Amino acid sequence: MNASTYSLAELCIAQCAEIWRDQGEVLATGFGVLPRLGAGLAKLTFNPDLLMTDGEAYLLSEPVSLGPRASRDAAIEGWMPYSRTFDLLWGGRRHALVGPVQVDRFGQMNISLIGDYTKPKAAILGVRGLAGNSISHANSMFVPNHSPRVFVEGEVDMVCSAGYNPARWPGGRIPADLRVGRVVTDLAVLDFGGANHAPRLLSVHPGVTVDQVRAATGFPLEVGARTPETAPPTAEQLVVIRERLDPKDLRSTVFKGDPPGDRR
Amino acid sequence: MKGKPMDKRLTSTDVVARLRDGMTIGIGGWATRRKPMALIREILRSPLRDLTVVSYGGPDVGLLAAAGKIRKLIFGFVSLDVLPLDMHFRNARQAGAFEVMELDEGMVQLGLRAAAMRVPFLPTPVGLGTDILKRNPELQLVRSPYANAEELVAMPALKLDAALLHVTESDARGNCVIMSPDPFFDDLMARAANEVFISCERIVATEKICSHERARYQPFERSIVTGVVDSPFGAHPTAGVPGYGIDVEHLKQYNAATSPEAWAEYRRCFVDLDSHDDYIAAAGGRGKLASIPPPVY
Structure with missing residues (x-):
């Protein structure tokens, strides 16, 4: 890949980074390779005030590159053990980028299980911290396999995070400060900014059609008169991704065959 | 007349002998970090059963699940971090082998805190709008x-x-220090419990543990500690930083041992041993374990 071409992974990293634009001095937590790279890219290019951890117990002064490294040498600016992470997140100054296994039209996520609660077809992680995260701070999502199996028709099998289903709130009153952010996928960028928090198509990746996105989504999407194409990463961003954040090219392992970002 | 200070040293066998069927047991650490694995393996060798387990789960939960020791699991997740899914937990959970109380991990913290404070509950918005309530x-x-x-x-x-x-x-x-980067919620587990058993890398003299600087690494005071077990590498295959990191190769072997034959073989090699020294030898010896680097993310 050179500066004029870019991979799908690099396109997604740049879109993941956009999550943290104009977010101020929040803890940026990205789960998985591309979300982590996105957080690092945001911090190094347009939001230097972000807080990031090393995944262990420290706040990093600067993002570290992915893969084996002498992490003990990374400059730190503070301590962030789990107890403090909860103290921080309950206060709301965090924006997480999560990789759910299911998402529904209410923005509710599932990372716990597929099937029945008492005898699941597939036990995954457990609800982890999604309930507390969703009630406390903004959460966006990265979905590498945009399909009706992820974007399900009904509700997700185990609602781990709070979302915009009025039936789940007393008197149908959804908390005013609930913040379900964007969804970056391998096909498009979505959010829940439609009428009454309906899911909405914000942009399609180069070479992807609106119909393709609709067919791969188990629920209806609000679509504007003209859907823009997802903005490609800038030349500066590509340099930061390739030379600074991911010199070992772990991003190329995320999508099968490491396809180009422009699929025309 | 001056009394003699208490000596709380126990063996891991002593500790497990003091536990009873049906008890609720909290297990410290987090996923693949600083789990009291030597004590867990001792439970596997004992007839103890029907446990309710509260844990930020890792291979502690997986081992207990594989051995059929769990009646109910109270948890927010079970993970091996580097290997996202613990297959022993997964298989038992999918078979409906035990009851579950699946919570947000912050709710687990609040539940322990409530017990530590001796209040019946703590109020929180966490869980609203989700299936945790349902x-x-x-x-x-x-x-x-x-x-x-x-x-x-x-x-x-x-x-x-x-x-x-x-x-x-x-x-x-029972004057102890946790020198690893994250003390997790071990302090709340201790205060939520009637009896607290700690295993440690070394039992040392009080003056060696506590300088004014090191005192800040003490998670709780000795008066809530019931027993102390000398257990070098006692967290293996989870990390005991400083000292040793996560033994990823061992965890892979553990996670692959899911067939009845493979599990029996894992037990024979790493659980059903005569002593903790035998375990250290089976896991590769002190030199090898001490060379496992700290985890990097």
């Missing part, structure tokens, strides 16, 4: 008595009969 019908809501009268989840106290923790160093009375 799947755990025992969870009740409470209305704030103050101005806006909001509805909150009343997270019940998670009282523990015993807490099992692994720390860096302790003296014979």
